[in-house]
Each structure stands twice: as C-alpha cells, then as structure tokens.
Amino acid sequence: MAQVSCQQPLSDEWFDSPRLYEEMYARAVEPDTRGLILPSEARRMSRILKRTVCTSITALNSSAIDHPDGIITGTGMGCMENSEKFLIDLSRFGENCLKPTLFMQSTHNTIGSLIAIILKCHGYNNTYSHKGISFESALLDAWLQIRSGGLRNALVGSHDEVTPFMDLVMESTHPEYSFVSEASVAMIAIGRDAPDESDICEIESVRILHRPDIADLCRMFDADHDSLLMLGLNGNPHNDSHYSQLTESIDYAPLLLRYRHIFGDNFSAPAVGVYAAAKILEKGRIPCHMLANDDGNPTDCRASNRHPQRITVVNHCDGSNWSIVRLKSVKPN
C-alpha cells in the first residue's frame, strides 16, 4: 500500500508525526519520482499521473507481484488539472488549436490506462467514477472478482487532485467538506486461502448501500466484528451528523477513529481511510490523534494501546451512499 497526500508521501510518518495545516485547503506533497518514473516519461505526465505511478509502483514493489491480473481505479474527478487547462485553451483558442497531450490526458480513465501501459498489463482494466464512492466501487469489483476466481490479484487505487479553482467551486457545491486536500492511494488485493506474512491485513467484506434506512444500516454492525469504526468524520456538522445518527442508533458503543483531520476531504478520501485502518492493523496500535472521541481524556488515549484485531471503515457520500469495508488483522493477537 502507498499514499501520496498532504502528509509525507510514500511514507508512514503521518502515523506518529502527522503534518498539521492551519489552512482549510492544502495540495498534496509531491513524491520524489526518481527511481520510479523515467524523466523522459515524467515530462508528459500531470501531477495526478505522477502521483498515481509512484503509489502504484511502490505498492507493487512491496508485494511479490510484478504484473497484476487487473487494474481497477477509482477517481471522482479524474485528471482535473489537465481538464481545466484543456477547457481554458478551448475558450481562448477555439477548437482548432488544442494541445494533444492535454486532450489525451484529461479523461478519467487516463489514470488506469497509463498504469497499464507502464506495467505492460493488458488484462482487466476498469475505472469507477462515482464521486465519493468511487474507491469503494473499485474495491468491491476487485473483491468480487477475486472471490469468484475471475482475478487472482488486482492493483486497486483511488486518485483525485483538487486544484485551487476546484477548491473554490467545492466551497459551494460541497458544504459538508472541511479541510480539503488531495489523495492518491494504491494497494494490491490478493486472493489467498491463508494469510501470508507479507500481507498487511485481510479484507473481510466490502459493502455499498444506497439510501439505506437507518435501522437497516445499524443492522450491518455488531459488537463482535465492529468494535472499532473508522469514520469519515471531518469536524463539519453537515458531514458528521450522518455518522452521529449511526453511532447513536447502534446498540453498543464502538471506539471511533478518524482520518480526515490529517488527510483532508476529497473524492478519494475513503481510500485513505482504508489505507490508514490497514496500517493500524499492520502496526498493531492506534495513534492517539486518530481517536475521534478523544477530547483530551486519558482513558480514551489508553484505548490506543490495545492491539486492534478488526477495523470497520465507514464512509458516506452526501449522506445517501454508504460504504462499509471490514478489515481484519493477519497478525497473531
């Protein structure tokens, strides 16, 4: 697994020493592309493409897989920066004088196809673009195909860039957002009968629900499997009230975790949630700053010392689409 975000890129430094921002919008910290992308290839890539290649290659390098059976990508807005440049050129110069590179690299599926070209993987390749539920759609596809034997493994990623102009637009279109940033996350999903020591965690289940009744949503959770909930909380009542409604309605008191306070909001944020939860399971401890109900109470912070066995990552998009990703530790308790 690997991430590029407003935290130290391709690193777990955020786990113990997260970067904190006073601004409500921060661009991603660009990764060092040396050793990951040839300079001759990098010159034609936009920022999101460089980030995607860096996270994908890093994730592959940490697994034993060179050529994944499938490449499944989530992205809410695709190559936004190139799309903006292309449209600005279109309005300035008309239709007859447009730059070919911007045209080729402004579609949503540029991201997945570029990875396929670089890795020379000509197998299953699909891109899901469903706003804040894009990553979960990609992960569900991978999970179902691996479970049914269609794929042995897949490179699953979610990538979104937020330009300054898009941040301005989102202030009015997404009042539920808080601290806005960018994210590129890649991971390798592998079908196995038994866990391997190189595995970070096990994906137990992936669910997406459209406009669930709160009672039906609550029935998805039980105290044995879902005692740790990683929620897409961001400090904005427009967003957090949906989670409060859920946690107040379930019949037990789970420990709540958050991740958007350090990684920010964007359409690929749920992928960061799964990444962060997987890292907690891998390391066997919870960073104190991720406890959502941590109001300085030392009792809550002590909870971070326990060895987590399961984390359920829960996100909603506009309060209508919900995703539930259950992760399980592969390390002995």
Next chain:
Amino acid sequence: MENLILQLKNQIIEALNLEDMTAADIDDNEALFGDGIGLDSIDALELIVLLEREYGIKLANPAEGKEIFKSVASIADYISRNRKK
C-alpha cells in the same frame, strides 16, 4: 534571427515540458527527433499547435513537417518566411 531562435527554444522547452533543459542546452542545428533531443510524434503535434498559436502558421502540407521540424534553426527559418503574427 538570433532572437527568434532563442525565443523558439524557450517556447519549445515550455510547450514540451523539457524541465531539465535550458535554451543553452539545445544546439541550433541539433536534430529534434530520433537521436538528437529525442522528441516523438506527440511532440510533433505539440509543435504544430505552437506554430499556429504563436506565429499564426497553419501547416497545410503535413509532408513538409519532416523538413521543417528537423532542428530549431529550420523551424526558425520557416517561421521567418511564413509568420502571420
């Protein structure tokens, strides 16, 4: 012509995102494609767009491209004879 060549080199570096290069790194007569600077067919399309936007030159005959885009000097020569702006 010297000013035009320098301006053209800077425009090529910007249009093709040749981040590690400066105008001084490009020899006036060095081959732009193949063994020289190493540009490719997509770069050729970018150069066609550059000529149209910056100098009002529309390449009517694509077959001419091979000779015109041989080097910075050959492009500058073509621009000086055909520029509309």
